[in-house]
Amino acid sequence: MFEYEYPRAALAVDCVVFGLDVSDLKVLLIQRRIPPFQHAWALPGGFVRLDETVEAAARRELSEEAGVTDVFLEQLYTFSTLDRDPRERVVTVAHYALAKLSDHRIRAATDAMGVGWFALDDLPKLAFDHQEIVTTAHERLRGKVRYAPVGFELLPPRFSLTQLQRLYEIILGTDLDKRNFRKKILSLDLLVETDEHEQGVRHRAARLYRFDRRKYDRLAKQGFELSI
Amino acid sequence: MFEYEYPRAALAVDCVVFGLDVSDLKVLLIQRRIPPFQHAWALPGGFVRLDETVEAAARRELSEEAGVTDVFLEQLYTFSTLDRDPRERVVTVAHYALAKLSDHRIRAATDAMGVGWFALDDLPKLAFDHQEIVTTAHERLRGKVRYAPVGFELLPPRFSLTQLQRLYEIILGTDLDKRNFRKKILSLDLLVETDEHEQGVRHRAARLYRFDRRKYDRLAKQGFELSI
DNA sequence: CCAAAAGTGTTCGCGGTACACCCATGC
C-alpha cells in the first residue's frame, strides 16, 4: 500500500488512434473485459506508472493493448471532470496517434479479438467520456493537417497524388479540385517523384511520390510555414 | 493519511499569465516562500484537489496566490518528466491566461510583495521546469493569436487601432504596415467604432473601437475562420 | 509653430479558383 498526506487522483492516459481507410477515417477501439463498462468499446489506455512519462505510458498501453507501435503520437488534452470514472477520481491525459493502415504489422496486430477499427462517424457507444475525447481529437486533426505535414503519417511511404488528395478531402470534409490540388502540393516542392507506380489497378497506374521530410524540417527550421 | 494500492504521482497545475505592456509582453511570477527553490521566482500554481477540475484548480491558485480573477484561461500542455520536481513525482497540467494590465483590479492585486510582472524575454531564473512551460505558452500564444480573437483579452474593452496593431507586432515579433493593418482589420467587420477617443495624449487622440464578440461568435458558428 | 501620432488610397503581382478534355491501362 502507498500512503499520502492528501488524497490523490489516479492518473491515466487514453489514445485516439486514427487510420485512413479507402473512403473514411477509422478509430482503433478495445473491448473492455472488466467493469466498469464491461464489454463496452473504449479507447486504448490505462494508468500511468511512476517511472514513465505520460507519453511513454500512452505508447506502452498502445503496444500492450493493441500491439500498435512506432506511430506518430502527440498529447491532445487532459480531461478531468469529477465524475468521468464511476469508481473514483481519474484524470486522463488523452493523446492522439496516426497509424498507417497499409502497414501489415499494424493490420496483423489489430486483428485480435476485442480490438477493432471503427468508422469515425459511426462509432459504437463508448465507455467513460471517450466519445468526447474522440471528438476533440478529430477537431485537432482537422486543424493540424492544414498547417503541419501530419497527413503523411496516415499514408504508406509511397503514395499517389490522388491518395493524398482523398486524405485531405476525408479529414477536412470538403471536395478539392484535382488540378488545383496537384498544382499547389507540387509547388511546395516537398514531394519527390519516384519511378514507381500503383500496382494491380485496372486502369492507368498512378505515379507514386514520397514526402521529403528532411527538406521540410530544414525549411521549418528557417521559419517556413506550411499551409494547405 | 490516504492509502492506495499502487503509487500515485501528485497532480498539480501551473499558470502562465500574460499581460501586455506598452512595448512588450509580461509574465506574472510568484516568489517561492518555501523549499524547494525557496526565494526563486516561479509560475503561480499548486496541487489539484479531489473536488475540482484542473481548470478550477488553476483559477483557484491564480486567485489565491496572485489575486487574479476573471481572466481568459485555457489548458496548455501536461508536463510529466520524471525529475521535474526534486521532492517526488509531480505531473503538472500547465495553463495559460491573458490578463488586462489596464484593469486596475489586476494591477492592485498583483501589487503585493512576492508577486511581479516580468518581461517575457528577460525573465529571472525560474524554479522547476517553468522556463520550458513559459516557452511553450509563448509559442501557443503566437500561433493562437493569428486565427482566434484572443488578443482582445489583453487590451482594455475600448482600444485604438494603434494599440491593436502594437499587440500583434509584440506577439508576432514583426512590424506591420499601418495602412494594410487597418484595412485588413476593419474589413473583417468585427470592430465597432465608438465615439470615444484616447485621453491625455499630447497629440491627436485616436478613435477607440470595441470588439464585437457576439458577431464573431455568430460567424464562427457558421464556419467563418478568422485569419490575421 | 512644433512635435507627435492619426488617418488615409493606389498600384502591382502572386496565388487561389473555376473549369473540361485527352490519355494510358487492364480487362
Add this chain to the structure above:
DNA sequence: GCATGGGTGTACCGCGAACACTTTTGG
C-alpha cells in the same frame, strides 16, 4: 473497345504587399 481514373493549362479575380503625405491636437 470500353470503362476507369490519371494527368494536364489557362483565364480571372481578389488579397496581400509596398509605399508617403496631410491632418489634428496639445503644449
